[in-house]
Amino acid sequence: MPQQPAESPPHVSFQVFLDGIVAAVRSVFFYVLVGNYVGMGALAHEVGFSFGWMALCTLLIWAAPAQVILISTLNTAALFEVALAVTLSSLRFLPMVAAILPVMRRPGVRQRDLLLPMHVTAISVWVEGMRLLPLMPAERRVAFYNGLGVGLMSGAIIGGGVGYVLAARLPPVLAAALLFFTPMAILMSSARNSRTLLDGLSFALGLVVGPIVAAQKIGLDLMWTGLIAGTMAYAVHRIREALRGRKT
C-alpha cells in the first residue's frame, strides 16, 4: 500500500501560510480594516489609552464592535457593565467559529491546531475564509486560514497605530466616519458571497428581523436576530430540498 502523506512538510505549510497573507492583502477587507482602525486608534488616543494598549487590544480581542465598546466605556463605566456589553456584542463568534472550523477539520488535525484559527476568526476573516477555503485542498486550509487571519489582523494593528499618531489632526466626527468602513464591507462582501439561496435569504431576513427585534427592546438583539432569521431561512432551504427530492 502506498504511504499516505499524513502531514505536509513544514516548508509547504509555511508557503501556504504566506499564500494566506497574500490573499489577506488582496482582500478589500485589508483596506477596510486599516481605515476602520485608523478611526479606532484616534478614539483610543482621545480617551487616553497608550499606543501599546491599543495594539494589544486588537491582538487579543480582534472584534471591532467589542473594541469600540471597550475603548469608549472602559474609562467611565463600571467594569462589570463593560464586560456584559462586550460579551453580548461578541455572541456572533459562536456560530461563526462553529461554521468555519468543520471546513478545516480532517483526520490528523488536532483540536489544538484549531486554536489559532479559532482566535483569528472575525467577520472579515470568516467572510473571506468561507469564500476561499472550499476552493483549496483540505490539507492546506488550516495554514491558509491562519495566514489570512494574521494578514488581516496586521492591517488592523497598522491602521490602529496610524490613527493613534494622526489623532490630534483628525476631528472626532471624521474618525467616526472611518468606522463606517465596517458596515459597508459587510454589506458588499455578503452580497457578493451569497451564492446559495440559503446564504442570501439568511442575510436578507437578518436585515429585516434585526430592526424589528431591536424595536421590541427585549435585549440580546443579535442572538434573537440570528436564531429567528437563520432558522426561517434554514426551514425554507429544507422545504425546497424536500420538494426537489420528490421531483427526481
Next chain:
Amino acid sequence: MSLTLHDLGPVLALILFGFLPNEVWRLVGLMLVRGLDEKSQVIVWVRAVATAMLAGVLAQLLLSTSGPLAGIPVSVRIGAAVLGFAAFVIARRSVFVGVLTGEAAVLLGTYWFGT
C-alpha cells in the same frame, strides 16, 4: 459591583473585562463542533444563524443612535449604504467600488449634515 479601571490598571482590565468575555464565545464554538463535519445539517443551520447575525450587526451599525457613529445622522448612514450598494451593482459587483463609494458618501454627508 463598582470596580473601575483605576483599581486594576488598563492591561489587566483589558484581559479580564475585554478579552475573556469576548473570547468565551469563540471557545464555546470550538467545543461544540468537535467531531461534526461541514455537511452535517446542524452546521448548515449554524451557518444560516451566523449569516443572519452578521446582517444584524449591519442593521445595528446603520440604525443605532448611540456609540461613536451617533454623530452621523441615520439618514446619512442609510443614504450612503444605498449609494454604495448601487455603485457595487453598477460596477458589476465590485466590492472595492461599492465600499469606497459608500465611505465617500458618508464623509461628504457627515461634512454637510453631521453634528
